[in-house]
Amino acid sequence: MYETILYKVKNKVAYLTLNRPDSLNAFNEIMNKEIVQALKIAEKDPSVRALVIQGAGRAFCSGEDLKSLDKNIDLGEIIKKRYTPMLKQIASFSKPIIASVNGVAAGAGFSLALACDFRIVSDKATFIQAFINIGLVPDTGNLFYLPKLVGTAKAIELSILGEKITAGDAEKYGLVTKVVPFDELESETENFAEKLANKPTKAIELIKNLIRKSYETRLDEFLEYEAYSQKIAGSTEDFKEGVQSFVEKRKPVFQGR
Amino acid sequence: MSNYQYIFTEIDDAVGKIILNRPEVLNALNRPMITELVNALETFNKNENIKVILLTANGRSFAAGADIKEMKEDDPIYLEKLDQFAEWDRMSLIKKPIIAAVQGYAVGGGFELVLSCDIVFAAENAKFGFPEVNLGVMPGAGGTVKLTKTIGPRKALEWLWTGEYFDAKKAYEYGLVNRVLPVEVLFDEAMAFAKKVATQPPLSIRLIKDTVTKAVDLSTYESMQYERKNFYLLFATDDQKEGMQAFVEKRQPIFKGK
Incomplete structure (x- = not known):
């Protein structure tokens, strides 16, 4: 059982809820570890075909718990020991990950949302690139993802100004998948996640890998990888079902294999 | 096709396949398994119809090191007389190309086996390393020597001293593997390459x-x-x-x- 998060699976979707509402779901060492554990379980569980990360209470996640942080500590070690493993686990997660952002996502909480594949955001949500305000640099992969989402100029602006970003602005910058009314966040998130959970899961994994590769490789290497990916996708049951349903003019039922 | 206990062999056109088959222990290499492997290599080496040898492993991992329990109580004189690594010398006398397809862990003796092959295709999930130092020993089947000759002494010492594992991407950057592939296509691609070499003179x-x-x-x-x-x-x-x-x-x- 978990101490700082909740984990449940419903209709092929795993819900990972950050559950320290009193501290606006701030990260502590246990939470970093438990997120990794839960992600490993969701990765291995064939009945899970999408994962939602959400926050309990008012906030999504307020980042590192500064109150319990020793000021003389080596922050580099904290990153390596706690945040890097979490980020790597998210980055290598093969199934779609949705951040369902209810309220504030600040600091590493913002980074967490950026590392997900989708961001469904309530109209009350805010993002804060808070690091600069206490003299630090964005961490937890933040600046790996942010410029890719919003471009270099906007990434510099957000990171150096450290101002609050409203849901509406976030949408304008291309940071979010969809903004929904606060009261509908839960149902909208569920609908969206279940939609993803019924898509061809292997193809989703391969698409995520290909997009990642596009930043890492030369074109000829990428095209080789593309051919492998299509070979793999073409050997799935879901591909057969896709073609079959097309021929039969009906909706496909994908099994995620 | 032969009565091996820890491996099995197959022939696909001109390619002789050797499959490590102790998946329940991640293909940990015990002494009889090495002997079987070398015997299979020599058999294919002499078979006129076989042009290329493909070495693969059954299960999640290629080969996770030696069987530690087997050697825990050994003393130096016993080891000198046993001369177990002489089997590995026979491996170096195989004249035909040996291609390895590596998924999961290839560590310790498993990594030495990889280093004994001519061409290495690795799955993205492959991990290489020499953890021997963590047991108070060092590689004994050519690991230190072949790693050094492949990647140079500085990198070799780093790997050998720390005992840390390295992923396929890093292994590729250092020239330890020829190609990094999604695990799903590893065997097909390795076989396709083997067959291509098999058509050469x-x-x-x-x-x-x-x-x-x-x-x-x-x-x-x-x-x-x-x-x-x-x-x-x-x-x-x-x-x-x-x-x-x-x-x-x-x-x-x-x-x-x-």
Whole structure:
């Protein structure tokens, strides 16, 4: 059982809820570890075909718990020991990950949302690139993802100004998948996640890998990888079902294999 | 096809496949398994119909090191008399190309086995390393030597001293593996490559391996002399005549391995 998060699976979707509402779901060492554990379980569980990360209470996640942080500590070690493993686990997660952002996502909480594949955001949500305000640099992969989402100029602006970003602005910058009314966040998130959970899961994994590769490789290497990916996708049951349903003019039922 | 206990073998056209088969212990290499492997290699080496050998492993991992329980109580005199690594010397005498397809862990003895192969295709999930240092020993089947000759002493020492594992991407950057592939296509691609090499003139393939192996150990002068002799020797083959004739006639050569 978990101490700082909740984990449940419903209709092929795993819900990972950050559950320290009193501290606006701030990260502590246990939470970093438990997120990794839960992600490993969701990765291995064939009945899970999408994962939602959400926050309990008012906030999504307020980042590192500064109150319990020793000021003389080596922050580099904290990153390596706690945040890097979490980020790597998210980055290598093969199934779609949705951040369902209810309220504030600040600091590493913002980074967490950026590392997900989708961001469904309530109209009350805010993002804060808070690091600069206490003299630090964005961490937890933040600046790996942010410029890719919003471009270099906007990434510099957000990171150096450290101002609050409203849901509406976030949408304008291309940071979010969809903004929904606060009261509908839960149902909208569920609908969206279940939609993803019924898509061809292997193809989703391969698409995520290909997009990642596009930043890492030369074109000829990428095209080789593309051919492998299509070979793999073409050997799935879901591909057969896709073609079959097309021929039969009906909706496909994908099994995620 | 043969009565091996820890491996099995298959033949696919001109490719002889050897499959490590102790998946329940991640193909940890015990002594009889190495003996079986070397016997299988030698059998394929002598089989005229086999042009290329493909080494793969059953299960999630290629080979997770040696069987520690087997050697825990050994003493030096016992080991000297047992001379277990002599089996590995026999492996280095195989004349045909050995291609490895590696998924999951290839560590300790498993990594040494990879280093004993000519071409290595690795799955993206492959991990390599020499954890021997963590047990108070070091590699004993050529690991320190072959790793050093492949990636140079500085990187080799880093890996050997820390005992840390390295992923396929890093192994590729250091020239330890030829190709990194999604695990789902690893065996198909390795087999396709094996079959491609198998269509090449076998005596050229054989003497190229012989010369490249020598080039690693001999001086430049000596290995170039050696190369020259092998080059001349190939002019005694039918395949040289066919290859050059086909080139002149602008057609595809048909090689017979003679």
